[in-house]
Amino acid sequence: GQNIDQPTEMTATEGAIVQINCTYQTSGFNGLFWYQQHAGEAPTFLSYNVLDGLEEKGRFSSFLSRSKGYSYLLLKELQMKDSASYLCAVRDNAGNMLTFGGGTRLMVKP
Amino acid sequence: DVKVTQSSRYLVKRTGEKVFLECVQDMDHENMFWYRQDPGLGLRLIYFSYDVKMKEKGDIPEGYSVSREKKERFSLILESASTNQTSMYLCASSYGSGANVLTFGAGSRLTVL
Numbered sequence: 001g002q003n004i005d006q007p008t009e010m011t012a013t014e015g016a017i018v019q020i021n022c023t024y025q026t027s028g029f030n031g032l033f034w035y036q037q038h039a040g041e042a043p044t045f046l047s048y049n050v051l052d053g054l055e056e057k058g059r060f061s062s063f064l065s066r067s068k069g070y071s072y073l074l075l076k077e078l079q080m081k082d083s084a085s086y087l088c089a090v091r092d093n094a095g096n097m098l099t100f101g102g103g104t105r106l107m108v109k110p
Numbered sequence: 111d112v113k114v115t116q117s118s119r120y121l122v123k124r125t126g127e128k129v130f131l132e133c134v135q136d137m138d139h140e141n142m143f144w145y146r147q148d149p150g151l152g153l154r155l156i157y158f159s160y161d162v163k164m165k166e167k168g169d170i171p172e173g174y175s176v177s178r179e180k181k182e183r184f185s186l187i188l189e190s191a192s193t194n195q196t197s198m199y200l201c202a203s204s205y206g207s208g209a210n211v212l213t214f215g216a217g218s219r220l221t222v223l
Contacts, residue, residue: 008150033211042114042200042214043153087152096160097168098212100145100153 002026004101006088011107012078020073020086020104028093034062034073035087037103043087046073075106083108113137114215116201122221129188131218133201141204142184143168143212144176146197153200159184160207191222 003025012018022032031050035043049055049064049071061074073086088101117132135142141160145153145168155168157176165176173195177185184203188195198219202212 004152035212042216043212044214045211048211089153095207096166097155097158098143099155099169102150102152 002090002092002099004088004090004099006086006101006104008102009105009107011109012075014078014080014108014110016078017074017076018078018106020075020088020106022071022073022088022101024069024071024088024090024101026069026090026092026099029066029090030093030095031091032062032064032071033089033091033098034071035089037085037087039084046086078108080108080110082106114201114203114213116199116215116218118218119216120219120221122223123191124223125192127191127222129191129220129222131186131188131199131201131220133184133186133203133215134182135184135203135213136182137203137205137213138181139203139205139213140181140207141210142178143202143204144174144184144186145200145202146170147200147217148197156186188220191220193222196220196222 034046037043047062059076085103087103089098114135143158144156159178175187201215204210
């Protein structure tokens with residue numbers, strides 16, 4: 001099975017940097033995804049890591065360490081519109097299923 | 111843009127009723143998924159399908175069934191709704207083999223009284 005942990009809530013200030021962590025214990029691993037979900041809306045894809053290291057995409061970066069079962073999403077130059085839930089999801093070995101963590105609700109304050 | 115459309119945004123049903131949730135995608139994706147989302151529990155996979163007439167159980171299939179008669183349409187069925195099935199239901203689709211990048215629908219909020 002898969003067990004995925006994320007902090008429930010985080011608060012940060014506009015313009016700052018925030019790091020959202022995700023740890024996982026899984027019976028198999030074939031990639032890790034991050035999704036963003038604004039309140040009342042559908043989740044949208046942010047990033048994907050399958051190899052160790054950092055993937056950068058504009059203000060957002062995602063890091064993976066497979067040996068540690070650990071990932072983080074880094075958001076730079078925070079904007080008010082970044083207030084949302086951030087979902088970490090792990091794909092199983094067969095690549096057939098995504099298992100999601102509980103999500104981290106990020107509140108950005110002026 | 112890939113579009114995943116869920117037929118009902120809000121539904122209110124009574125215990126014991128049969129409920130159909132419909133999902134249609136317009137980009138010829140092979141894979142379709144049904145999740146439910148509950149506070150503190152995140153998204154949990156109910157069923158998925160990789161081809162027409164094919165279905166696989168996810169983590170919480172009990173009390174649900176699905177139908178995929180056409181490639182673009184994936185239906186979730188609650189044969190006899192119960193109050194613990196009150197939830198937000200999200201449909202998603204993806205291309206290729208396996209669970210690649212998912213595109214989600216806007217969700218269907220079901221309340222069972």
